[in-house]
Amino acid sequence: MALDQSFVGRTYPPTEPYEVGREKIREFAEAVGDANPAYTDTEAAKALGHPDVIAPPTFVFSVTFRAAGQVIADPQLGLDYSRVVHGDQKFAYSRPVRAGDRLSVTSTIEAIKSMAGNDILDIRGEVHDEAGEHVVTTWIKLVARAAEEA
Amino acid sequence: MTAKISYSDVEVGTELPAQSFPVDRATLVRYAGASGDFNPIHWNEKFAKEVGLPDVIAHGMFTMAEAIRVVTDWTGDPGAVVEYGVRFTKPVVVPNDDKGALIEVSAKVAAKLDDNTVRVDLTAISAGQKVLGMSRAVVRLA
Incomplete structure (x- = not known):
């Protein structure tokens, strides 16, 4: 359907802050095999002009995807999550995410399309820090594949 | 932000150093833990096949994270990335053998933009197929 x-x-209420931990950044960088010292060494990050270690560019996805859960699980919207695949993903940064950030996400349904029986849902997540400054905007495109013929 | 590559030193067509990223089942389990994405299609072969996949597949976000390393290793400063977007076109299939899969990433400068930024177009291939489409990053150079 x-x-x-x-x-x-439709815009959903901002999420409770997610606090970015330096060990979580390290764990993520190690999981993707990325040895860039800006992720783990405060002095190296400072030498690049950052106040503390920064997170890899895609780190914030897990924060915004969790926030998008408000949309995905909205019973009024009625998305069949068992049929959902991740179609597109985009990030636009005002600054890199860094250790100590307390990030709040405001999710908005940007578009709903139906193509060949597939439902396509675009969710924008605006990520702000505790001071209210914009950090990054993310766009998640989810595709709920058409149900198979009975 | 202090990228080690200068805007004046690059042209449209400048190629970034290509890289290959191996991925096996252990890589995916580790990424699941680090990212919080425990969808069983990324670690449970039986489940993956039941939902119609050929085998366990890598997280799309894992592939996205690897592909941008070609850019961040080039600039030195990952904070130089201003925009990054991809389309997930094909899954990276990760067999349970001693080889796993390989994600091969190449990239080149596609446009020079304002404020010392350039657009880099990325190509990611696994098992001979493009696994990312419309894969583009905007980065600020020195």
Whole structure:
């Protein structure tokens, strides 16, 4: 069943802050095999002009995806998550995420489309720090594949 | 932000050093823990096959994380990345053997933009197929 177009533009309440831990950044960098010292060595990060270690560019996805859970699990929207695949992903940064950030995400349904029986949902996540400054905007495109013929 | 590559030193067509990233089942388990994405299609072969996949597949976000390393290793400063987007076109299939899979990433400067930024277009290939489409980053150079 096609998703309700009237949900386009709906914005969900900002999430409780997610605190970015330096050991979580290290764990993520090691998991992707990235030895860039800006992720683990405060002095190296400072030498690049950052106040503390920074996170790899895609680190913040897990924070915004969790926030998008508000949309995905919204019973009124009725997305069939068992059929969902990740279509596109985009980030636009005002600055890199760094250790100690307390990040809040505001999710908005940017678009709902139906193509060949697939539901396509675009969710924008605006990520702000504790001071209210913009850090990064993320766009998650989810595709709920059409149910198979019975 | 202090990228080690100068805007004046690059042209449209400048190639970034290509890299290959191996991925096996242990890599995926580790990434699942680090990212919090425990979807069983990334570690449980039986489950993956039941939902119609050929085998366990890598997290799309893992591939996205690897591909941008070609850019961040080039600039030195990962904070130089201003924008980054991809489309997940094909899964990276990761067999349970002693080889796993390989993600081969190449990239080149596609456009010179304002404020010392350039657009880099990335190509990511695994098992002969493009696994990312529309894969582009905007980075600020020195």
